[in-house]
Amino acid sequence: MSDVIDRPLRDDERPAASRLRIVDCDVHPSLHSHDDLNEFLPKRWQQHLKEYGSHLRTPYLFTTPYPRSSPLIARRDAWPPTGGPPGSDLAFMQKQHLDPLDVEFGILQVLDLFIFSQQNLEFGAAIQRAINDWQLAFWSHRDPRLKASILVGQDGVDLAIAEIERCAKTGEYIQINVSPRANEPLGRRRYWPIYERAQALDLPLGIHVGGYGGHAPTGGGWPSYYVEEHQSNAHTIAAQLASLVIEGVPERFPKLKIVFIEGGFGWIPSAVWRMDQHFERFRSEVPHLKRKPSEYVREHFWFTTQPIDEPDEARHLRALIEWVGIDRLLFSSDYPHWDFDDPRFAFKTPLTEAERKKIFSTNARAVYKF
């Protein structure tokens, strides 16, 4: 691992020298300020945002419950020289990230305003709509490498369906994003109409970590520290995987593709083993499942790679990748956040060229049909 320490970069590590064009499944654009949304947001909701603000099930108005380890959760080198928060300046994003790392496609994941978690569902829907428009106007139309997702709040199912239909008509969005932390687990019946639309429109369902649904971040309660909350993101994703599988979502929507984003992938093998192990014990409770959970996971789910696991032994990472299956992994950088993965150095275990190609490009191209 320490070979990066004291040598000039190899040619293939130099900016823009890599010949492997990558698909980055997790790039975070950011608003300069809420005013960016004014042109997309009806006056009523502009006023609402100004007077009542964001209403989340968290204790603070202007920051997250667990203070992050860096300002705005960002890399310290990602603040644009033009001012504004990290991720708000396209030219700087191109210069720092998209161009030097040879990003062929970058999938936008918007986290501003925790729009999935707004308690006022109509306000949430208005903000989602504005952000969906903003993604095209400010990003995709200015740099066609950047692909937008349709953000919807699943707790207002009817509003979500309307927004999906509106956006899908443009043909410009590549997936439907819902929150992993909402009122109820994603597999619950009330959310199925969204999956029905996703399947009908052939748009993958994207689920990026984060949000505040009101439940404690862990099954043991509220932790004290960010160092605990950060790790709980992986737990959330594992719980949602179990919910979707055990409720039978892949059984009911066999063509639906589901992508978990920023959950990492270290936890997947043991989660799948555990589900399979106890399938026999609980089979009579879930007769709607026709196959073992592992089989659904292998066919219907994909996982982005960041934050990548870093065992002390490279061979352990190798074993992990084989357990998960190369075909299930989609590279993501999480730019410009602090726990960013650099595609050149993040995988501390050897991969063949064919394997690299799958993880960094072709798997994602197949899921998203680029």
Add this chain to the structure above:
Amino acid sequence: MARHIVASTSEIPPGGNKVVDVAGRDIVVFHVNGEFFALLNRCPHEGAPLEKAACVARLTSPEPGVYERSRVGEMLRCPWHGWEFDMRNGQSWFDPKRFKIRSYPVAVERGEELQKGPYVAETFPVHVEDSYVIVEV
């Protein structure tokens, strides 16, 4: 090892740094608590530019709730993943033997001494009356 003049001392304010190219290496020189330290400008983890690191205190604790700060400004916190390194020797806080940034010997010398040589300063004018930061690579 050759001695390279990389900056005049007045160029790098306290708490600041300067990135220099020395023999093909990207090196960052920090000025903290009256001393200069030179390190490879690349985190050994995933290659983050250390010139953007936060310069922080060494933080330890004898028991929960008690925070002890020492050597304020002499620890680097990587701008990406927050790994902490000791500016003096490049060692990481969490595993000093296994993870470290390459560090280089630094000296500060007066221009009049330097003119006696030997040193490498292809494009660097040296004035007798100033003092300079020398990095050995």
Add this chain to the structure above:
Amino acid sequence: MAVTRIDCDIHPAVGGTRTTLLPYLSDHWKEQVVSRAIDGVDLTSYPPSMPLTGRADWRPANGTKPGSDLAMVQKGAFDQLGASHAILNVLYGAQAVFDSYMAADFCKAINDWIAAEWLSRDPRLRASIVVPMQAPDLAIEEIERRAGDSRFVSILVLAQGETLLGRRHFWPVYQLAEKYELPLAIHAGTQYRQAPSSAGWPSHRYEYYFVEAQAFQAQILSLIYEGVFGKYPNLKVVLMESGVSWLPAFMWRANKTWRGVRVEVPWVEREPAAIIRDNFRVTMQPFDAPGDARSVEEIIDQIGSEKMFLFASDYPHWQFDGDDPIPPHLPKSIIEKMCVDNPLETFPRLSLN
């Protein structure tokens, strides 16, 4: 007794407060449970008739709860599954009661009942002390009450309680645990104070059981990051019925996050994985492993400590079929250690005589 083999997790069943526990309750609570019909506080986590709660051949023919009959437990855990000693862990609703004083009296009654009707009738049995963590000061009273009885070898708490276990208000319990060499046994089960995961309340028990493994992971992080092992370095924590195969990736992620965010908790001076290997132990049912020997070997190698594993059948829970509670494909060296050496090291009060 042929071979020494210590089963670290078996479950006797409490019939009810008005039946099993009645003779052991204080006069006040005796009167209360009868006059108010306070009964049926079986944990929602383990419905008695659910397949997982009792393997078919370990269910009493008269329909009572699996684990309620001493003779049957002896036959199953000792004769059939080959244990020489076994640790009784009572999973009953005392831990989930909201009224601290009721909880304390129920816990005391359970411990008295275990001592009188189980430990005194079979010298091969040991037990965990059931404590009211709702009120740590009352939990301490209960621990003090049992400390002189070396047949009680650990302190039992549920994986999902009111708050995470690392929090300061629990520390006096750990101080005593360390003093009396009582490991903290965290067992699967929940007080139902919050959803079992941040995703919310699931529909199925299957899903609930699945996510319980995460509660253990949260408890590990809480105990480490709150600094419990800096204060009480000799405290051992046993994860019971937690599953095992999640450990490696969990430890990698903990190390990774700690490296970057340890400024929040500068009292944690070692990598979490190192603390886990030193201070945590895990019972081996269920193991949640894949079916092939190579993967099992890989998991054991990744965990990186042979000391952590403790033999357990989880009787009468249905974790496996047949007579062999040891998960398939475990390396021989592990099996020897997990059956004797590791339990003896983990539960210092457990003398074999």
